[in-house]
Amino acid sequence: MTLLALKNVGIRFGGLKALDDVSLSVEAGEIVGIMGANGAGKTTLFSLIAGHQKPDSGRILFDGRNIAGMRPDAINRRGIARTFQIVRPFRSMTVRENVMIGALFGAGADETLGAARQDAARILDEVGLASEADLPAGALTLAGQKRLEIARALATRPRLLLLDEVMAGLTPTEVVAARDMIRRLRKDHALTILIIEHVMTALMELGRRIVVLHHGLKIAEGTPDSIAASALVQEAYLGPPAA
């Protein structure tokens, strides 16, 4: 069943059309990859879905209901969570407390701090941050902070998870570990995932379907193989073929 559907979504900032008549749909349980050069509109897409911006045109249907224009916290409570491209940990709070915030609010909100602590411990185990649980979040390495972003988002019990360049800045070994973790989390939590990535290998391996954005337009959509072979996509990235 279609979990998320964007219909003719558009938004402009000043004179610039950041997204132009973009439509796409995501089935429950899928992993869909989003790719495109910088400025293509990928993060804007996430901003719109998560509620940080309101589209000028079009609708965003989540589970059949139009969520365009709803506030981010309301959207989160409906089951959509996102990570940020530039991580935003709660620096003075411990790693554990960061995740507890997700557990206390969000879709499956815990009532008590005790229950949230337990949920947080479980999730920290899953992402491999259990040993750093009592450190201040600001003390983690970048890779750790990225995992914290995911853990926090997971704690809100989403059905749809938006991952925004979680692999940027990771070493190849870390990339593989992240990729495997994402696959495992999806299975264990019955997630649907939309993932923006520049790390092509990971994107192609994770995504069953890839959507390509370019200057705010959706220029291609298909399996990883068809996208890799597409002349249109190649031209968008590399420019027109040499004469």
Added chain:
Amino acid sequence: MADLFSTQLLFAALVTGALYGLTALGLNLVYGTMRLLNVAHGEFVMLGAFAAYWAFTLADIPPLVALPFIVLLSAATGLAIYRGLFRGLLRNPRLAERIESNSLLLFFGLSIVLQNVAAALFTATPRALPYLDSIIRIGDLGMATDRLATLIIAASVTLAIVLFLRFNLFGLAIKALIQNREATLIVGIDVEKVQRTSFALGFGLAGLAGGLVSMLGQISPFMGFPYMITAFVVIILGGLGNLTGGLIAGLLLGVLETYGVALTSTNYRSILIYGVFILILVLRPQGLLGSRRIAR
């Protein structure tokens, strides 16, 4: 009550608007480049006014002559504060993280100290400066010379700064810093120098406004507060960090206030200003000319 459509009222509105634009420009420079809310801005206007007053009363120096020195003195004070306070703050990494709110409390404390030091030194009694009292008449418009001088000086200074920001390389650097801090760092601009200069310039403008105000009415150690509040409303109206927006908004608010007070009474001045403030926040929080990127 002056006739609503008289040129007299228009003149008064322009003078007020020009003064508001000037104070707001100073505030915007500091806020735009460093995201610091200088709640002591009004106190520097007050100090500029007192400097002009004492120069005139003790040394017979006319305010117009004293103005450049007051500006330099205020700018130097701003620089000293920048070096002293913010070197201290920025060196502590934990504090640097929270700089925006910590600076608020610092300036808050500073404003209280300045007000009360002035009150202790000068007493709280309001004083006035009899200078340029004559009136120039053109048709049925009577312009007090001191108000005319204020309008001319405020307008030319703000115009000069707008041109500076547009056409001078350093001015463009200031604009760049306001728009995007990271990008400015990346393109190799000496951000520290730009910040320092904007800070000093901001304080200098406050002193200038104070010097001008000293000619216009009574001054007292506690006069700074309404100027600061108005300056804040102006920069919000024009869009935070938007320098030209602030100037237009200053003019607009000056007009609104003058005509509004003419229609009702001087008691309603604060209510008018706050009414505008709240209205803007409800309808268009990014200000009349601000960009859409403000948080919902």
Added chain:
Amino acid sequence: MTGPRASGLAIYCAAAGAMALLPFLAGTYYLGVGLALLSWIALAQSWVLLSGTTGYISLGHAMFYGLGGYLTVLTWQQWPLWISLPAAGIAAALAALLLGWPVLRVRGPYFVILTYGLAELMKFIVIDIEAKLGKFGRLLMGAPSLETLYWIMLALALVATLATYLVRRSRFGAGLRAIRENEEAAETLGVPVVRFKLFAFAASAFIPGIVGGVMALRSAYFEPFQAFNPVTSFTIVVIAMIGGSDDAPGPIFGALLLVILQELLWVHAPELYLIILGLVLIGFVLFVPEGLHGRLSRKREVSADRPRERPREHPA
């Protein structure tokens, strides 16, 4: 509760007990000082409820104090105290909701600017209303005794302290602190930021409204310039800064220090009082931003050899 915490609780119970005994032991002057101390505790705890947690700094909290005072004075001898005082608090809370809504919907420095000038604005409005009613200062006949007011204030201080204590350890408090750390991230994680900010603002106004009423009765005289005095707002901020705005004991420390400072300076150098207070604020922001209680609890954590989160700095 671990060892150090239990003995801390014992100290606070002892202190509360001591304050409860004061009316029986002290003369009028020191009872008045005790009343002032309790009022500052109540005010600062309420301020911390909003500004200590979310980092949204209110520079004009005197507006609720004045509003509550005004309402109590207006209904004096028409409504019994046990109705008019809570009503004053509720009115202050409602005012906070109404005025806070436009500014708390959006992020940015707007809240500070609003609160800074709002107390002044309210002062002028009340002066205007009073002038139209033909009143220039009001004298209150038959105000309750100092002792009665003292008991009421003690209750207010206890409630305010308890509120800070409980919120700090609640889901609501966790959400508020997340707002301070990173409001956008908090919102993305489902924290209802607008609702929480508004509620915290209203909650922080309630007790100050009642305190304003009690103090109006104490002086048996209402005058807008006194009621909406910006020095009140300033003092509240200083207390929270020097004591610590992270947890319940902070404002108690701060209020104690302030009252001692006041008693010393009023005798020897009253003009310097505000100047010194301003310098104290600047000094603490620069060197002891977590306040004295924050500093002490950090020392205790280090000596207890337990890894702990960094103590929160002030109040942002």
